[in-house]
Amino acid sequence: MESRLSFIFLFIVMRISAAEVVKKNLTGTVGGTITLREPLLEKGFLLFRGKNVALVRRGELDILEEIYIHRLHWNKTSGNFSLTNLQRNDSGIYTLDNKGQKMISFYKLTVYDAVPIPSVIKSNVSSNSCSLMCSVDGAEETTLSWYRDEKIVKRIRSAVSLSLTVHRQDFKSSHRCVATNPAQEKTLEVDVKTSCGHNDTVSRDSKDQRHHKILIGIIISIVCTVVLIPAVLIFKWKYIDQKKMTTRETQESVDMKPEVEYTEVIHKHDNKRSQGETLPDSTGNIDRSNLTTVYDKLESHRMAPKDPVYDV
Secondary structure, rough: OHHHHHHHHHHHHHHHHHOOEEEEEEEEEOOOOOOOOOOOOOOEEEEOOOEEEEEEEEOEEEOOOOOHHOEEEEOOOOEEEEEEEOOHOOEOOOOOEEEOOOEEEEEEEEEEEEOOOOOEEEEEEEEOOOEEEEEEOOOOOOOEEEEEEOEEEEEEEOEEEEEEEHHHHHOOOOEEEEEEEEEEEEEEEHHHHHHHHOOOOHHHHHHHHHHHHHHHHHHHHHHHHHHHHHHHHHHHHHHHHHHHHHHHHHHHHOOOOOOOOOOOOOOOOOOOOOOOOOOOOOOOOOOOOOOOOOOOOOOOOHOOOOOOOOOO
């Protein structure tokens, strides 16, 4: 076994001395995919850490290691190898020996964990500043950076959090927290006014909104007053005042009817008095200017009591 490895190593060394050599660095993330861009179209080998894992001959791919089945792919048209579903233990040196073109390519692959999405919370707020804390879960090989507009203002490597104090004059600038590793980058845009929730701009906007609401309330009150007062006056004139006038006219009509005053009729059996004998005046000073005197002919037989009728 050792003699076989020695032979392969010697063979590679000889091939390197006689062929063009290409060296490249590759980075990937767990679960991702990498592609070896140097084409192998006719025949050749793919080695990992000096061990042959696949070969191409007669236009067909032959995978020699079980762990690469369903993960290592070869494009017959482009001649490129691709490795999918990357794992951390896939990191290492890959050698592509292209016998058809007498070219040997070396790829140094480093597989990193996926970069977590950063999160930002406010840690301290005052009238003049706001402190923001950017953090990630699993900070291994991850770099955190704070950007203001397009400029880096703070950076730290392999840390779980990074704070930034934003002063009032920078509240309107754009801010973002960026988490990166050599293979991937995740960015979180931060609206300082929303995240902090307290600054002069927000206070001014709140005051403007309150003033706007008060102004709308005043306008509505004025409009209601202008509309309601005439309506009330019209209703009062049309219904209440006219009803009062009708009632008053009816009362005056009743009051204007002549009154009839009756005087006591004194019946006397003395026939000597004539019909036109003056009646005695009533006692007291009474205003009779609005009275009407009614005369009637009095006959004694009408006034005298009837004799009782006895049955025989």
